[in-house]
Amino acid sequence: xxxxxxxxxxxxxxxxxxxxxxxxxxxxxxxxxxxxxxxxxxxxxxxxxxxxxxxxxxxxxxxxxxxxxxxxxxxxxxxxxxxxxxxxxxxxxxxxxxxxxxxxxxxxxx
Amino acid sequence: xxxxxxxxxxxxxxxxxxxxxxxxxxxxxxxxxxxxxxxxxxxxxxxxxxxxxxxxxxxxxxxxxxxxxxxxxxxxxxxxxxxxxxxxxxxxxxxxxxxxxxxxxxxxxxxxx
Numbered sequence: 001x002x003x004x005x006x007x008x009x010x011x012x013x014x015x016x017x018x019x020x021x022x023x024x025x026x027x028x029x030x031x032x033x034x035x036x037x038x039x040x041x042x043x044x045x046x047x048x049x050x051x052x053x054x055x056x057x058x059x060x061x062x063x064x065x066x067x068x069x070x071x072x073x074x075x076x077x078x079x080x081x082x083x084x085x086x087x088x089x090x091x092x093x094x095x096x097x098x099x100x101x102x103x104x105x106x107x108x109x110x
Numbered sequence: 111x112x113x114x115x116x117x118x119x120x121x122x123x124x125x126x127x128x129x130x131x132x133x134x135x136x137x138x139x140x141x142x143x144x145x146x147x148x149x150x151x152x153x154x155x156x157x158x159x160x161x162x163x164x165x166x167x168x169x170x171x172x173x174x175x176x177x178x179x180x181x182x183x184x185x186x187x188x189x190x191x192x193x194x195x196x197x198x199x200x201x202x203x204x205x206x207x208x209x210x211x212x213x214x215x216x217x218x219x220x221x222x223x
Contacts, residue, residue, distance in 0.1 A: 040217075043202075092210045098212055102152045
């Protein structure tokens, strides 16, 4: 079945550093979504991407829809302690239901 | 966007009992979903809650164990029946507003003893 692979699985960085994570698939996706989940909360939609090559920002976050339509990237600039959480990529599978990656856990050291 | 609330936020239940989780969306939505998530893990779709008809369940989930209601376009319930410790998990309600944009509730943290 369709799968989304996120890397890295976890990151431990210093406050102020930039962060990059990605999401890849063996099949084409027409939409990419990026979510953040804080401990004890539900996932929050950060960015939605709809066109190959699209680059979209939300504050310090920037996400890109890969040209091949098989990958997407999320960058966080100048990380702060509240960036801590799990970041999930997601995309609609062949049935229209969202498929989620396994998540990237981000820890930020003040 | 959509703002989703869930009740209860957490519960501790005895084996063999049932718990009904309520989900309220602040606007009418066409599609609502129920997910399960183990701490630190990804999300697993349980079912799509269909308004006016039976829910559509994913492989491994059955109606007798997870009955779902959706009486209107803003409300749904998920019941976890005849619970066992293996049902301990986070249960998340989700609603789709436009294209594939989906929003999530805060989750219900269930512990079965």
